[in-house]
Amino acid sequence: xxxxxxxxxxxxxxxxxxxxxxxxxxxxxxxxxxxxxxxxxxxxxxxxxxxxxxxxxxxxxxxxxxxxxxxxxxxxxxxxxxxxxxxxxxxxxxxxxxxxx
Amino acid sequence: xxxxxxxxxxxxxxxxxxxxxxxxxxxxxxxxxxxxxxxxxxxxxxxxxxxxxxxxxxxxxxxxxxxxxxxxxxxxxxxxxxxxxxxxxxxxxxxxxxxxx
DNA sequence: GCAAACCAGTTTGTAATGCAAACCGCAGAA
DNA sequence: TTCTGCGGTTTGCATTACAAACTGGTTTGC
Numbered sequence: 001x002x003x004x005x006x007x008x009x010x011x012x013x014x015x016x017x018x019x020x021x022x023x024x025x026x027x028x029x030x031x032x033x034x035x036x037x038x039x040x041x042x043x044x045x046x047x048x049x050x051x052x053x054x055x056x057x058x059x060x061x062x063x064x065x066x067x068x069x070x071x072x073x074x075x076x077x078x079x080x081x082x083x084x085x086x087x088x089x090x091x092x093x094x095x096x097x098x099x100x101x
Numbered sequence: 102x103x104x105x106x107x108x109x110x111x112x113x114x115x116x117x118x119x120x121x122x123x124x125x126x127x128x129x130x131x132x133x134x135x136x137x138x139x140x141x142x143x144x145x146x147x148x149x150x151x152x153x154x155x156x157x158x159x160x161x162x163x164x165x166x167x168x169x170x171x172x173x174x175x176x177x178x179x180x181x182x183x184x185x186x187x188x189x190x191x192x193x194x195x196x197x198x199x200x201x202x
Numbered sequence: 203g204c205a206a207a208c209c210a211g212t213t214t215g216t217a218a219t220g221c222a223a224a225c226c227g228c229a230g231a232a
Numbered sequence: 233t234t235c236t237g238c239g240g241t242t243t244g245c246a247t248t249a250c251a252a253a254c255t256g257g258t259t260t261g262c
Binding site (some may be wrong): 120148149150172173190 | 229230
């Protein structure tokens, strides 16, 4: 029993932050989203979304492509393979914990 | 879909910290545990366990009874009704998220 | 033409956090 | 006495998450 419970302390802290879990979960579903879509869908302020995306990019979990829609800046985000795998791992760990307790 | 995902940002941050989740999960199972048992079982240092317990106590999630076993100090911890309910709520939210994504 | 408002984000300021290391009081041994 | 645990608590610090202020550029109103 103990082992199973303690294992929770090893979850990926980057993904264990609810705002980021939500961002990643959205990206996991759609495969590509622009900044504003992500903001609406995740219910975050621009500032916080920006900060969280930077961290996720730094970790290699998301790719950010800065482009334009006409003359307006457009920021496109997608999960990398590493991000995809990290999320699946995270999900499995959490699920395992929930079930075993 | 969106609602279900966003809801994760409303989880109880106190319980969403892995160390504390583990502490509470243990207390949920045993109904009463002393400091050192908890420390071993949760795999925490004394310092961190002490700090986390203080927070949980402050939140009204655990009761801490300081007594003695002979002449040695003994700190007994148990979940309050509020703590029990909070953990059940937390668990339900997490489970719901995991399932819906 | 040019200021004001707006858009899509980024940077900054700050209070709160989690962790490790240092510390504390007490009991028993030497 | 002094020393060595034992059972915790407090302190120091680097990291954080969030909100508010800011930026670079575009469109609108006059």
